[in-house]
Amino acid sequence: MPKIIGRSLTEHREQVRNRVFQALRNQLYERGFDAITLAGVAAEAELGxxxxxxxxxxxxxxxxxxxxxxANRYVRRLDEAVAAVDDPVDKLATFVRLQLTVVAEYHLPPGSTLASALAPDTYRRVAAHADPITNQLREILLDGMRAGRLPPEDPDVLIPMITSALASRHIVEVxxxxxEHAIATAVRFVLRAVGAKEKPGKTGI
Known part of the structure; x- marks a missing residue:
């Protein structure tokens, strides 16, 4: 019978997944998805x-x-960060800052992109995890418009423009x-691009 890691079967499964995911993370960013094998990941995770x-x-x-x-970990992190501020423009700045911080933290794996590595149905399942992030950005923009801190614009036009700008690794490859300076510059750029207005009584955004 395989050795149980942790104090219960549930804890065992969680720890196994964590070890496997860490091994996969290492190999993704070293070799790319195409070169990975289950046996290789199992060996690094010290799993049969x-x-x-x-x-x-x-x-x-x-x-x-x-x-x-x-994706779930990032969505939780984003929700907590945005909830910690009240002003909609500050929320947008927080959103932009965290998006770029995550891009800087997670290097893109070499080799196939997800779109080419996965079957179409599976890729759509993975891509669906972007929906909570998009919805978060949409709510921030709409809140800013309702509060008069952002000019009224179609969020369906603004969202892909913002996300496309933030997807570029060139911003954080410094x-x-x-x-920190690069991210602050990008935050100011996005705020200017959406027409963010100064807070009442303030001399800057």
Whole structure:
């Protein structure tokens, strides 16, 4: 009988997944998805191949589970950060800052993109995790418009423009001591682009 990690079967499963995801994360950013094998991930996670297949029957299911876990963690992080501020323009600044911080933290894996690595139905399932992030941005923009802090514009036009701008790695591919400055510059750019207005009694956004 396989050794149980942790104090219960539930804790065992969680710890196994964490170890597998960490191993996958390392290998994704070192070699790319195409070069990864379940056996290789299992070896780095110090997990038997049979146990690995019990959790993830194939490489695609492993990648989907990993992306879902990463997306859910980020959505929670984003919700907490945005909820910590009241002003809608400050919320937008927080959104932009966190998006770029995450881009800087997670290097894109070499090799195939998700779109080419996964079957169409599976990719749509993974891509659906972007919906909470898009909805968060939509609510921030609408709140800003209702509060008179942003000019009335179609959010369906603004959202892809903002997300496209923030998807560029060039913004954060700078020396570590310049990262904060680069992100602050990008925040100011987005606020100007959407026409954010100064707070009453303030001399700057």
């Amino acid at each position: 191949r049979t146990a690995m297949y019990n959790h993830f029957p194939d490489k695609e299911s492993l990648l989907v589970a990993f992306v879902e876990e990463e 020396p570590p001591d310049q990262l």
